[in-house]
Amino acid sequence: MSAEKFREFSPLNTLSKDNFHRLAETILIKRLPAEKVLFKEGEHDNWVMYVLDGEVEVQDKNGVKAVIGGGSDDAKHPVVDVQPRRATAKSKTDITIALIDRKEMDIVLTWDQSADKGIKVGSNEDEGEDWTDTILRAKIFYRIPPANIQAVFMRMEPVPFNKDDVVITEGEDGDYFYIVREGKCKVTRNGNNGDSELLADMEAGDCFGEDALISDAKRNATVTMVTDGILMRLGKEDFNNLLNEPVLNKATMDEAKQMIKDGAEWLDVRLPAEHQENSLEGSMNIPLASLRNDMMNLDKGTRYIVYCDTGRRSSAAVYTLTENDFDAYVLEGGLSAWS
Secondary structure, three states: OOHHHHHHOOOHHHOOHHHHHHHHOOOEEEEEOOOOEEEOOOOOOOEEEEEEEOEEEEEEOOOOEEEEEOOOOHHHOOOOOOOOOOEEEEEOOOEEEEEEEHHHHHHHHHHHHHOOOOOOOOOOOOOOOOOHHHHOOOHHHHOOOHHHHHHHHHHOEEEEEOOOOEEEOOOOEOOEEEEEEEOOEEEEEEOOOOOEEEEEEEOOOOEEOHHHHHHOOEOOOEEEEOOOEEEEEEEHHHHHHHOOOOOOOEEOHHHHHHHHHOOOEEEEOOOHHHHHHOOOOOOEEOOHHHHHHHHHHOOOOOEEEEEOOOOHHHHHHHHHHHHOOOEEEEEOOOHHHOO
């Protein structure tokens, strides 16, 4: 099945090109026989599931049944994508399903919706160029709290290098974290016999230099430009600060319910399709990607309890709201933590 076929599915259809393909590479395809139980009501699992072919029967605790057929409009949405599951699903015929790791999808959605496409990365950024997707290829972003992603974009600076320039030298103190924006580099280390040993080749989206910053150790390799190029760099102090979770107001479900009784409001920062599928009663919906533009519709005299599925996107949202003088709290654990 072509990866582009999954462009029809929600919420994959909201992702940028790079983030879509990053997630599409992780999709698992399974073929299963009829009468196979896929999940039971009340269960927790790690998968977002789509029906590609055949029919899946879904039945809730009240005995209400629905059938999802591959290729239908219903099949473009995940099957009962609520944790814990609110219904039991089993194959009515032989089926083909697609599975995506729930955490991986949540991370990519957060990256994609946190990335402000209007931000220019570095003072010399070419007019109109959007480089955020390339930055987010770096695996280090798995470790950076969602609320800090905007700050990373704003504090990185582009530095041009020529072919054969040495970027970092083995044995030196670490001072910067780098991501390759354009061009290619090679990573080498001095061998026991004094020869230079090639460890890796790097190209756009690859990163280096974080080990020495995290451990406060010496550089363990040398990085040299193989071509002319541009590297994005982030200073040691900024790098280490941005790895730390910012201090945010948080509330358990019981605390949040009491706040709601006292006049607070629910704010769902997931996508409209997710909100329509499963949301808290009375909540308003402003997707994370739209929050900076739409927060003018919020009241600074109102307290907001912000939620998503896991707390990842809502953490990024609360950070943004707090920066703009709103009284906002994260629902701890998101909807997945509360049945």
